Amino acid sequence: MKEQDKPGAQGKDSKVEWYFLALVAFTxxxxxxxxxxxxxxxxxxxxxxxxxxxxxxxIIFVVMTLINYFVSKKTIKSYxxxxxxxxxxxxxxxxxxxxTGPIYAWYPLLNDLREKGLDYGFITTFLYNRAVKLPLLxxxxxxxxxxxxxxxxxxxxxVSVLQGLVFVQLERLGVLSGNEGG
Amino acid sequence: MRKMLPIIAGVVLLIGLIKTVTPxxxxxxxxxGRVLADSLIGAGLGSVLTGxxxxxxxxxxxxxxxxxxxxxxxxxxxxxxxxxxxxxPAESVLGTRFAVLRNVTSFLLAIVVASVTVAxxxxx
Numbered sequence: 001m002k003e004q005d006k007p008g009a010q011g012k013d014s015k016v017e018w019y020f021l022a023l024v025a026f027t028x029x030x031x032x033x034x035x036x037x038x039x040x041x042x043x044x045x046x047x048x049x050x051x052x053x054x055x056x057x058x059i060i061f062v063v064m065t066l067i068n069y070f071v072s073k074k075t076i077k078s079y080x081x082x083x084x085x086x087x088x089x090x091x092x093x094x095x096x097x098x099x100t101g102p103i104y105a106w107y108p109l110l111n112d113l114r115e116k117g118l119d120y121g122f123i124t125t126f127l128y129n130r131a132v133k134l135p136l137l138x139x140x141x142x143x144x145x146x147x148x149x150x151x152x153x154x155x156x157x158x159v160s161v162l163q164g165l166v167f168v169q170l171e172r173l174g175v176l177s178g179n180e181g182g
Numbered sequence: 183m184r185k186m187l188p189i190i191a192g193v194v195l196l197i198g199l200i201k202t203v204t205p206x207x208x209x210x211x212x213x214x215g216r217v218l219a220d221s222l223i224g225a226g227l228g229s230v231l232t233g234x235x236x237x238x239x240x241x242x243x244x245x246x247x248x249x250x251x252x253x254x255x256x257x258x259x260x261x262x263x264x265x266x267x268x269x270x271p272a273e274s275v276l277g278t279r280f281a282v283l284r285n286v287t288s289f290l291l292a293i294v295v296a297s298v299t300v301a302x303x304x305x306x
Binding site: 017018020021023024025027028031038041042043044045046047048049050053057103104105107108110111114120123124127128130131133136139140143144147148151152155156159163166167170175176177 | 185186188189190191192193194195196197198199201202203235236239240242243246252256259260263264266269271272273275276277279280283284287288291294295298299302303306
């Protein structure tokens, strides 16, 4: 794999992330010019989201630090690698269902694990299962019945493994390489 | 993580913006009463909108009350939690091709999941 093909390998001097933030900031300035009330309400909403995700970001930062110190590439490959058998799909499903916080807070950790050898298939199944929200099940049941909830979650979990298997094949075929990172 | 912070900040600011400027009353008017088109609209709407999954359940419930079918509403619910256009810049840290392909396939799978779920519900 070429250096630029590796996830997150955008070079130390890359400023893409700052350009993105600047673009969003510019959108806010433009909105403030025409509708200052909407811009301020949006900022207030964003502040509330930030406060809500801070604990999750903190936990993920700690987990990343621990993984960097204690988990080797060999460990990842033996327990979660393609050759580790069907149990890795169960781990992807359970960890995806149990993971909390916003999805974007998990990307740095997944990127770290990816650099340690985790494959895209596992990541795909993990991300899909983040859609199964155990704490919100009662609300889903309230709006859409227990039967619908059970069927939907069963189908989603099955499809998550299917999507993971497709991404294992896509990675083998080299379809996912050649990206430039975010 | 340090590299991700401006992206996470940008994504959070975008989510705040979208949640503020898109009124939920607007959504029901987008549906046309045709199953396939409505499923695409439902999945598309769920892909663009973002926030807590509880919000999607509430909006989904409101859409059902307004006569929108179970299939488009299910596609909406599934894509809300599996597709993230707003989060795409953050997900691209895992690789741009991966992020785009994962979101595209998740969009299509939202319609598949909805169809299979509704079909099973019809049998049970």
